[in-house]
Amino acid sequence: FMFCVFLLSFYVSLLFCVFIEPFSIFTFHLVCSKLPAGDNGLLVCHVDNPALATEKESRLLLFQNLNSNLDNLSCSERLAKAQLTISLSLEEHNQSIPHQPSPSTWQLVYADRHTCQESGSIPSHADLTFTLLLFNPDSAGNPLEHFSAEEAGLHSFYFLLLLAYFITCCIYFRPLSQALRKGGPMHGVLRVLTAALALQGVAALCNYVHLARYSRDGAGFPLMAVQAKCWDMVSEVSVLYMLLSLCMGWTLSRGRKPQSRPLQWERSTPSTAVAVGGVLTQGLLLLWEQYEHHRDPSQQSRAGLLLLALRVGLALLLASILYQIISTERSTLKRDFYLCFAKGCFLWFLCHPVLSLMSVVFNEHQKEKVVTIGVILCRSISMVTLYQLFLSRSLYWEVSSLSSVSLPLTMSRTNHRGRY
Template identity: 20%
Template sequence: MFITLLLLSLAQGKHVSTVLSLTLDEPWKYVSKFASNIGTSSWDMKVKYYKPLDKNSEKFTEFKSSVYIDSKWPDALIQQSCENKESVSKKHKTLQVPINGKWSETIEGTLSTNLHTHFWYISLSSCNITSAFRFRVEMNFLQPDGSHFSAEEQGLDYVFISVLIIFFIALCGNMIKLIKDFKKTADLETNLLVLNIAIGFQFLGIICEVLHIWVYSYNGRGIVVLDVFFQIFECLSSIIITILLIVISTGWTLKYKNFPDPDTYVPICLLVVIINLLIVGIGRITEDSYYRNSDFEGLTGYFLVSIRVIMWFWFVFNMRRLYENANEKFFKVLNRFGIMASGYFLTLPVVLGISWSFEPYMRNVFVVVAVNCMQVLVFVFLTHLFSEKSAFYKASTMSGSVLPGKIQ
């Protein structure tokens, strides 16, 4: 593990490869952004036509790359004409792109930051364009200290490795308990099994992300498939925990022991799964958009927040029925469960709201740390909740005994 930490810090890199179109209506386009630490960062860019205009020609067309500091970027966006957008920036580079489909010569530039970290935005334009063209653009960024990671991504490697260790310990502990209980009773506790599946998905996802970052640190690209798997596994883990909390709020393990009729929940669960996978897809498409300073901003964030809030309302509606039949002792048990579950559902909306009080480059780390901390707390809480020592367990159908606090 310590070797992995060392390797992750050796040569971190950001490489951008994208395809964009310039048209008569849109002759100016955003390419990428980079949060530079204090000092002088550097960048380079090369461009080629997506499809050659004339393979045998040695001619080229000229395009302009402009650099905008974050304080000027909104001014560029509100301008109507291509010329006005370009005029907002004082830093320009000219690109001569061969029409035969070969790469242009690589242009280089610097980003000077004096007082504190800034985002810098790069655009490509041709205000005198006569027809629509598609281009492939490749860029590299370099921090003053030699790192290629944008400032909002720095430090996430240590966050994910720390969470990975915690999930590994939790998963091992729960699996040992499951095996011991199975040997005693020849029966598996469904709730603990479902919880372990959720932890397992999260564990696999973080392994994928750590490996992706590790490879990314060497080639500036990483392994995109691993990053996608991380998002999918994280999504599945979140869905399982959401379903588990909602099913418990209906009275499972409290009023009845058997898992509820799947016909009631499967359609809703499938809908939630499909929506979350669509969110993952949207997130991949828009991940380097100029308006996203974290993985949870933009359209992706709106969808995630909406789903969490809707699920929370469903959870609260179910919990009201449990409170109606609970005595004073079990009322306290339900309170602890309800507060922790509500924290899980509402952490993302609250954290995203708080993150807007931070500088843009700090939002991503803050959101990732806060969301993962809540995820860890929920896993630890549910693990304790399903243990034989908890008041919840003793007052539930899992204990197999009728206690004064149990709902009948």
């Protein structure tokens, strides 16, 4: 199963590289740059064919806080609202960006003499190519810092995350490998959690390598960034399949299995069908969200909103299932297990919607960073909680089941009388 998942993620990576990444690199519609507070920013424009640009009267228009209020204006009036204009008639042009007290968003729009032409034929010209270099000095005045305000801090975060993964792996590798070799009623769950955590670690490593290279040349490794997204998606859908299959299996098997039987991963056709349906739905929405994000990173996509709604709906579904199980469970040990399991599930599913809702109080350049860091930390805590739960309770289930079936009688050492 995991081999098929890895193969699928490889093909998804190729899909992103071949069909999605070229659009984000070569299609020039709108450029949004976050300028950190500090000294003035410098925008350097290199034009390959200044004569063609002069003939077309090509220019770049910089807008700040471009919003829907311009929709009611004519084309020429809309272009006249630009705060800065850069003529492309020179081979190289240096444009200073005014000092900003806080990070702000600028939109860069290309225009020429045919932009507002509504009638008549537009003569065909060769493509005009130019290169833009944006030097964003940080608060210390360093112009070689390639991270924008919305990305600053992610490089250090992924480094600390990898360090935490490495230390945790060194501490718990031997007991975890012994537990996996030993087997047990929840052996499959531990394997899925191990694979999901490993995929999250690989995704963090890919992001760190990409950002480390990006900090030096401003380009990074786009393939590594795409691979990180793919590994993260595979990890998410794997945990989703496990949680849905577990809850549905426990619900459907309660009427057929004895209460004294140890808890285990109950696989049946209905539970597998529900889990696969949830995985396919979330997988398609994740791919759709990445596609829309590459086309227009500045806007909240419909797929992203549907994903948030799906996670809330799945959390409500699991809450209903676990409530029915807990309300009818007679064993205190199993009831405590279900409560801890519910906490891990809710943290996994609701962290993204809750953080997205809380991010509205932050500035525009901080929202995505807060959500990204918060989701990674919450899901890591959720998986560690589930790990601890399944590892610590497996032996107790077996002992409890054995004592309730074959050892119904206990003896008191004080009064030497049988006690049932």
